[in-house]
Amino acid sequence: ETGVTQSPTHLIKTRGQQVTLRCSSQSGHNTVSWYQQALGQGPQFIFQYYREEENGRGNFPPRFSGLQFPNYSSELNVNALELDDSALYLCASSFQGPTEAFFGQGTRLTVV
Amino acid sequence: AQSVTQPDIHITVSEGASLELRCNYSYGATPYLFWYVQSPGQGLQLLLKYFSGDTLVQGIKGFEAEFKRSQSSFNLRKPSVHWSDAAEYFCAVGARAAGNKLTFGGGTRVLVKP
Numbered sequence: 001e002t003g004v005t006q007s008p009t010h011l012i013k014t015r016g017q018q019v020t021l022r023c024s025s026q027s028g029h030n031t032v033s034w035y036q037q038a039l040g041q042g043p044q045f046i047f048q049y050y051r052e053e054e055n056g057r058g059n060f061p062p063r064f065s066g067l068q069f070p071n072y073s074s075e076l077n078v079n080a081l082e083l084d085d086s087a088l089y090l091c092a093s094s095f096q097g098p099t100e101a102f103f104g105q106g107t108r109l110t111v112v
Numbered sequence: 113a114q115s116v117t118q119p120d121i122h123i124t125v126s127e128g129a130s131l132e133l134r135c136n137y138s139y140g141a142t143p144y145l146f147w148y149v150q151s152p153g154q155g156l157q158l159l160l161k162y163f164s165g166d167t168l169v170q171g172i173k174g175f176e177a178e179f180k181r182s183q184s185s186f187n188l189r190k191p192s193v194h195w196s197d198a199a200e201y202f203c204a205v206g207a208r209a210a211g212n213k214l215t216f217g218g219g220t221r222v223l224v225k226p
Contacts, residue, residue, distance in 0.1 A: 004155075031212065042202050042216035043156070056213050090155055094212060098144050098163050101214060103156040
């Protein structure tokens with residue numbers, strides 16, 4: 001059984017650019033959630049995907065978008081990067097319903 | 113809207129001493145509650161969870177937590193801390209009605225003195 005894997009582990013982008021982060025969910029899990037964790041803060045919910053559809057969204061602008069694929073892996077896309085987008089982006093996979101979420105190691109995004 | 117408060121930003125404890133981390137939540141229905149631990153630059157590891165039933169839950173690494181509905185609390189405890197317990201700890205509340213979105217507290221950083 002493989003855990004949640006994210007790529008890349010680190011990324012440096014320039015303000016205004018676009019970025020794509022990837023997540024492979026744990027075997028069997030059908031739900032993927034994305035979180036943003038700024039330095040020194042707790043993770044903030046961005047959105048969740050279930051069966052390839054967005055299933056809940058936090059307080060993030062539309063330039064944060066995502067996809068979920070038939071194999072339940074997922075992408076997070078951020079357009080028009082801003083300096084404040086610098087953070088650790090965490091992906092979590094789970095089953096739908098009241099169950100625990102398992103997190104990947106995260107992607108550290110730095111916007112300069 | 114759900115929210116989580118972790119009143120202690122930093123806690124320093126001596127190795128071998130007991131540890132208690134506080135967590136207070138706000139949620140209109142029965143919450144699902146979690147404690148996660150994060151080492152520097154790493155992802156989150158689940159320590160324990162509460163969905164229903166026995167209000168005292170046991171987790172990994174010798175941790176336990178007690179759900180107190182009357183106090184809206186879910187405090188984490190460990191009887192004897194090891195140096196490897198130094199990390200950041202996050203309490204989170206989940207809600208099925210919100211698609212299992214987790215709302216996290218701001219975290220408590222635990223430092224362990226030899």
